[in-house]
Amino acid sequence: MKTIAPGRKRLVNNIITYGMVIAAFVILQVLNAGGMLSPSLQGQLVPICAYVTMAISLNLVVGISGELSLGHAGFMSVGAFSGVVANLSLQSVLPSGPVRLLVAMVIGAILAGIAGTIVGVPVLRLRGDYLAIVTLAFGEIIKNIINILYIGVDENGIHFSTQNEMALNLAEGGKAILKGPMGVTANVKLSTFTAGFILVLIALTVVLNLVNSRSGRAIMALRDNRIAAESVGIGATKFKLTAFVTSAVLAGAAGALYAMNYSSLAAKKFDFNTSILILVFVVLGGLGNIRGSIIAAALLYVLPELLRDFYDYRMLIYAIVLILVMLATNSPFFRDLKGRFQEWLRERAMAKADAKAKGGKGHE
């Protein structure tokens, strides 16, 4: 009774994470219904959900699986553009917005998963810095492919071209959806905060369950000591690929949600900088710490918008805050404080347990 059983501790931890997300959703919905949210914050809700999902999914690769991936925006991009194409080409077949959003997100997730498998199979044979560089390159390749891709739809189906809009040979009444570097310019917005919230919950469930499963333990064993893990019969490729593809699938769904929140979208958006931005969320939230990623993604997304009042100094202050957070979370002082707080909690819990035990005896 001295320490809490690890299984129970994990359960408590997970409940706190779920509870936090649900509470945030309920509070924001109530505030929104009461007209208490500024238009600025209202507009940020959907992208926050998308970035939170991205951070959760990247944490699976970087934190849990221990592989540095610098091309995560590439999977988001695949999900985003396939989602948009699905959305616009199914417009007449599926008039219901939420259903089409769901279909678009599923298609985005599947295609991103396929891209993840294609990238993952060769890439996961590499380790460390090599893997980082190759994922970076794959992210750029995905961006450049979408940048030259033209997709249109007419009554005969979907047309592809890498030349120009004319080469699509669209029949009368057909429309070009993706126009190379111009990207998508006539998207129909479907995303809602509720959809984003559900996606975050799904991502959370998938990742937390994976981490706490047999596969998850195998993935973490591979991260901590690959040789030892392989010596007891854990296949490195299989488990690393599981984590990588799961992460890509979630990123694809997040990309579709993100894309459906804007009426225009260009491939340029999903470049190296976006990958790094998500990596910053993950690193600041703590590697392997899912709850931390969620908080970091939400706060760091809102921060630059809150700083709009500072005009020219906005991004400078943002950068300083990033550095300070990084220093603060790593300083011995804060670690000490955190340790003492946890100790205090434990002592309190023990005192309570003792009192209960005594009370119980008293009754006997």
Place this chain on the structure above:
Amino acid sequence: MKMNRALSLALAGALGLSLLAGCGGGSTSTPAPAETGSAETTPAETGSASGVIKIGGIGPLTGSAAVYGLATKQGAEVAVNEINALGGLQFELDFQDDEGDAEKAVNAYNALIGDGAQIIYGCTTTTPCVAVAAETNAARYFQLTPSASSTDVTAGRDNVFQVCFTDPNQGITAANYIKDNGLGTKVAVIYNNGDAYSTGIYNAFQAQADEIGLEIVSVTTFPDDTNTDFTVQLGEAQKAGADLVFLPIYYTPTSLILNQAKTMDYAPVFFGCDGMDGILDLEGFDTSLAEGLMLMTPFNAWGEDERTVTFVTEYQEAYGGIPNQFAADGYDCMYAIYEACQAAGITADMSAQDICEALIAQFTAADFSVDGLTGTGMTWSTSGEVSKAPVVVKVEGGVYVTQ
């Protein structure tokens, strides 16, 4: 160790403060939306208090497109100062950064309407502008863009208007001008196929050239404005015997192309579009390289009419440097809004939605035209596109000479 503790305490304090400052900014802006929420019943309290119409500007002030965003911001500020000095209707311009990104532009737009903006001025670049246009169209805010030149910006949206030429319009005009003036018989095109502006102009140029029988002998591309080597593209144009090279691109790559063409001893006529304006003001650029360069730009900073001279002087006093066409477009935007507001009798206490409908009616009215720096007698069609005469200038002796 003690030092370390003190330092981390100080850092923690600073962090806490900055977070609080952030929260403070958030909470002060929270009441504003409630006001806008009730704006339907009590129109824009913030505006009526001081009798000032709030214009919300959006454009890139940081990132790779910052130079264009800053120009549109500064040009507009010059105009706002002039307008406010006239007395009468007063403007207040709140210009927010969008980093040239659709997502940030929508965030900036939401922040602006939260602060009570009544008219939206922007965005500077196309992709963000399309995203914001969808929002303004749904919420009924009047939007005027200085430089987002794609037809996608205005397509299907009655509340969005442009002051610049559209990309296809530029491509068609360029092809016609080259053909009509016999500038070249064999044309080579070098364009940026990773850029919406460049691709948009090229597509229209190619289509028009095919139609009027202008021979295009070589089409080469480059993927990004950060490209530094164009010898392959130039070599291909030279090999194909092109006597005119059409460059629908921005001025930074152009400066390199001109330089590399010179080292190759290749001297065709170079012909550019409005994105090339600003090349003479580029730091470290030898302007003698641009001698003979022709470009279509709506604005000539060396023009001798009184308004241009005044604008250029005021701009130089305030910000230094020679204003480019982005600044002039921004200046014209403010005057277009000003004149439309005067003609339609718009006052600061009207709601954004009422202002929007009144301005749409005014801009599309048959008798409404604006004289600006980038054109005289500018009128607007119901599609939101501007109609003004294109101007072609040639660089002679380091300045533009209107052709």
